[in-house]
Amino acid sequence: MIVRLAPGTSAEIVQALRNRLESEGVRTILSPEPERPIFAAVDRVPDALADEVNAHPHVDDTVIPRGAWRLADLAFRAGPSVADVGGVKIGAGEVSICAGPCSVDHLMSEAASQVKRAGAHLLRGGAYKPRTSPWAFQGFGKEGLRQLKDAGETVGLPVVSEIMDAAHLPAFRDHAIDCLQVGARNMQNFTLLKAIAESGTPVMLKRGLAATVEEWLYSAEYLLAGGCPGVVLCERGIRTFERATRNTLDLTILPLLRQWTHLPIIVDPSHACGVAALVAPLARASVAVGADGLAVEVHPDPAQARSDADQALLEGELAAIVAEARVMAAVTGRSLPP
Incomplete structure (x- = not known):
């Protein structure tokens, strides 16, 4: 109650x-x-x-509440809540764009400059990478966090990076990462959720590969119950029978979640489709249906990307997405941060 x-x-x-x-x-x-x-x-x-x-x-x-969650329920607040990530407000009628390479690499500084010029508001980059194959690139670890933070400070953007293990939390604190991303594979890693909830850092919580909306909100409840100062839900596509795209983007949950929770919701069209040419139309659709932001992957030279090269955008493509998001946000009575 x-x-x-x-x-x-x-x-x-x-x-x-x-x-x-x-x-x-x-x-x-x-x-x-x-x-x-x-x-x-x-x-x-x-x-x-x-x-x-x-x-x-x-x-x-x-x-x-319709579920056993309490703190994530719409009724627990008077209106939609806002997550403050390094001064960037996610929610509150603004549509924020988070962009950067899937994995931090030798072109991180150039990528950060491109993200800034294109008009995005947050810089993302993976230092610890959960890969399906043990032989795939796993990220630079602490060195990756350093490069990401340095690049973000150089261009004046807050940074977002995925945390995979509670043991890595001191490294994220040491490098003042502005937002911790919980990936799809760790959405129900409750030990990790409880640990990072106490860190005092906002969290971007991605939906699990085959998670229901209820399971997703229960994971958000773990973060809120542990004292997390700002939780952002991120829809990144779910696994279905369809093989033409990497995942299936479930936009039906955006208007649904507006009735269930006060938490801000962003969409990751890059991981949803896995095809660079499809990211822009999915981004437009996401903003049109009410997303509070987008998370997209960008790389100065996708052919050199250490992971997810097929879905990485170029600077001009990101700039076009930002411009289109600005128009679509205005149509729906919202705006992009300056």
């Missing part, structure tokens, strides 16, 4: 109501929502106690 009190209700009244629930063994968590007091009852509330809460003069309404 999520309890939404009238705006202006005093902290003393809110705490008294929480104490009443907790006296019956029901744990509660207070929402950080500034506009009105909201709290969640984590445990099941007995019917008689629920009736008592609903009858409270300061309670506007109570909501029963």
Whole structure:
């Protein structure tokens, strides 16, 4: 149960109501929502106690989430939440573009300059790479994080990189990575989720290869329950019977999730299709259906990319996507950051 009190209700009244629930063994968590007091009852509330809460003069309404999540539920906030990644706001009516090479390599500095010139807002790059084959390039590790951060600082962009193991967290802290990406394969690595939730760093949570929306939100709940300051959901395509593209981009979940969660949602059309020529139309469609941002792969020379060369864009192609996203955002009543 999520309890939404009238705006202006005093902290003393809110705490008294929480104490009443907790006296019956029901744990509660207070929402950080500034506009009105909201709290969640984590445990099941007995019917008689629920009736008592609903009858409270300061309670506007109570909501029963459709799943066992609480903190990720739409009702836990007064409106859509915003993730702040190094000063870039994801959500709040703005469409942010995250771009960069799949893997950090010797052209990282050039890639960063191209991402900046094209008008993107966040720089991405993989230093630790989860690869299907043990013989494929696994990333430069700490050295990759250093190169990514240096490149980001040079061009003035916050940086995003994938973390695969809780043991790598000190390296991400040491290099001040602005956003931790949890890849599709680790979406349900709950030990990792709990560890990075306590880091104080925003997290981009990619949907698992075959994860349901419910499973995805439960993973987000782990991050929020652990104190993560900003969770961004990232749809990156799911595995289906179709082999013509790398994955199948599921855009139906964007309007659906607007009804279920307050969290911002971005789309990764690069991993969804695996074909550079298809990224731009999928990016347009993603913004049209309400995505709060895009994550795309760019490389100065795709033929030299250490991974995912087939889906890497050139600078001009990224610039075109940014321009089209600006138009599509305006059509839907939103904008891109300056």
